[in-house]
Every structure is written in structure tokens, then in C-alpha cells.
Amino acid sequence: MNYGVKNYPISKLIADFDGTVTQKDTISPLVLTAAENRSNQDQFLTQWEQVVQWYVSQQESNVKKWLSAPESANHLIDFLESFKPIEEESLRRVTQQQFLRGLTKHDLKQLGRNALKREGVANMLKGLQASAVEIEILSANWSKTLIQSAMDGLCDQIRTNHLVFDDFGKSTGEIRQNVTSAQDKLSFFEKYRSKTGKTLYIGDSITDFLAILSADIGVLIGDNYVTRQVIDYFEIPTVSITSNEKYNPEIHRPGIILLVDSWLDLENFLIQNRDIMMENRPCHLPSF
Numbered sequence: 001m002n003y004g005v006k007n008y009p010i011s012k013l014i015a016d017f018d019g020t021v022t023q024k025d026t027i028s029p030l031v032l033t034a035a036e037n038r039s040n041q042d043q044f045l046t047q048w049e050q051v052v053q054w055y056v057s058q059q060e061s062n063v064k065k066w067l068s069a070p071e072s073a074n075h076l077i078d079f080l081e082s083f084k085p086i087e088e089e090s091l092r093r094v095t096q097q098q099f100l101r102g103l104t105k106h107d108l109k110q111l112g113r114n115a116l117k118r119e120g121v122a123n124m125l126k127g128l129q130a131s132a133v134e135i136e137i138l139s140a141n142w143s144k145t146l147i148q149s150a151m152d153g154l155c156d157q158i159r160t161n162h163l164v165f166d167d168f169g170k171s172t173g174e175i176r177q178n179v180t181s182a183q184d185k186l187s188f189f190e191k192y193r194s195k196t197g198k199t200l201y202i203g204d205s206i207t208d209f210l211a212i213l214s215a216d217i218g219v220l221i222g223d224n225y226v227t228r229q230v231i232d233y234f235e236i237p238t239v240s241i242t243s244n245e246k247y248n249p250e251i252h253r254p255g256i257i258l259l260v261d262s263w264l265d266l267e268n269f270l271i272q273n274r275d276i277m278m279e280n281r282p283c284h285l286p287s288f
């Protein structure tokens with residue numbers, strides 16, 4: 001018997017990064033680090049503040065517009081799709097104004113190392129790795145290097161966007177885009193979910209909703225206000241996972257959002273009681 005190996009009911013975990021693995025978004029520290037290299041720091045930070053304010057107000061008014069319409073008139077997919085022009089325009093402003101110019105890989109690694117993780121995430125990922133569960137990060141972050149450094153070997157694969165670097169090893173301010181919308185996350189999720197066993201997806205924002213709803217076990221972590229508004233408006237079925245609840249495929253089905261407060265509760269929820277696992281094993285083991 002191997003006591004280091006736990007029984008998880010999944011063969012793959014795909015996780016969002018910002019706000020899911022980390023406690024906070026890492027975008028702001030990224031731009032503040034880029035600001036340190038500028039001679040006109042005050043102007044740079046004022047312009048950045050304007051982009052952030054524009055983005056937040058656009059997001060808020062879009063949510064308000066959609067969620068004040070009669071519910072039957074709208075579909076979740078169309079609602080999520082409606083954020084795409086806002087994301088595209090904000091990325092255009094970020095690249096055009098070169099907010100991310102001048103960052104080195106060293107800067108990005110340091111930002112990754114300094115990113116505070118949610119409690120229990122490292123332990124759970126180590127437990128999954130010891131039990132041969134594949135782990136992937138699927139993120140709309142702008143830097144793979146930052147995520148790689150923050151994960152420090154705790155995942156097998158990272159799918160995200162990339163900063164473009166010049167010949168001197170400095171970022172040019174351009175972003176090579178792969179994952180920017182809820183639909184992108186769903187497409188990547190569908191492509192890379194486990195072919196052999198169950199896949200769990202965990203995220204913290206509405207950009208994660210389509211992947212969460214498509215997963216065998218779809219988890220929303222944290223208490224983001226907009227996510228709860230959207231769940232209520234579209235009447236998406238949810239189950240709140242408390243610390244003493246165990247995973248039951250009859251109840252915790254695809255299409256249901258499982259609400260968790262922490263990775264500690266999620267790990268406790270997933271780990272199967274060894275006696276139950278033994279009961280579920282095939283009666284006739286292959287003989288050699």
C-alpha cells in the first residue's frame with residue numbers, strides 16, 4: 001500500500017490562474033513593474049489608471065445592461081460573448097500605449113515568485129501530482145513566464161498569452177494572444193480535457209463559466225459579486241460545498257456549478273474514503 005497516494009475521482013485538473021491559484025490579480029503588479037523603467041512614471045501611471053477605469057466602467061455597464069433585461073430574452077453564451085469587444089479594445093489600448101514594454105524575464109519570474117497563492121493550493125496540487133493526476137493552467141494572463149515561476153513545478157502545462165521580446169531580452173509591449181474570452185477558455189478546455197477520465201475545472205470569474213459548466217466537476221472559487229449576480233439571473237444550478245461534504249457523481253453533475261470557499265474544502269471534498277474506493281473496485285483483478 002502506498003500511503004503517499006490519495007484517491008482522487010479525476011484524472012485531470014484544469015485551473016484558471018489569477019484569483020483562482022493566486023489571491024489577487026497579477027496584472028496590476030505587472031504594469032507597476034514596467035512603470036519602474038520609465039522616465040515619465042507619473043504620466044505612465046495616470047494613463048494606466050485611465051485604461052483601468054475605462055475597462056471597469058465598460059464591464060460594469062455591460063453587466064447592468066444585460067442583467068436588467070427580461071431574463072427569458074437572454075442566453076448565457078450571448079451574454080459572455082458580449083464582453084469580447086471590451087476585452088479586445090482594452091488589449092488594443094494596452095499594446096498601443098505599450099504599457100508592458102521593457103519587462104525582462106527576470107522581472108516576470110520575480111513577479112511570479114511574489115504572487116501570493118490561496119491557502120491550501122500548493123498542498124492540493126502536490127497531492128494530485130503524487131497521485132498522477134495531470135494539472136494544467138488555462139489563463140487569460142499576459143505572461144507565461146510569470147505563471148511558470150509562480151507555479152514552480154506544480155503543473156504539467158500552461159496555456160495562456162505571451163509577451164513578445166526583442167533581441168535584447170526586453171518585452172516590446174505586444175502580446176501574443178491565445179486565451180482572452182470565455183469562449184476561448186471553453187475551446188481550450190474541450191480540446192485538452194482528459195480523454196480517459198474525469199476533468200475538473202476551477203475558476204473564479206465569469207470568463208470561466210463555460211469551462212466550468214462543461215467540466216465533469218465544475219468549480220467556482222471565492223465570492224466574486226458579479227459571478228453570483230450572473231448565477232442568479234440565468235438561474236444556473238449550484239451546490240455549495242461545505243467542509244464535510246464528499247463528492248458524489250449523482251449530485252455533483254456536469255452543468256452544475258460547485259461553489260467552494262477554499263482549496264482546503266475542495267481537497268477534502270474530492271478525496272475519496274478508501275473503504276468506498278475499495279468497494280467500487282472491480283471484483284476480478286486481472287491475473288498475470
Ligand SMILES: [Mg+2]
Nearest residue numbers: 016018019204
Ligand atoms: Mg481568474
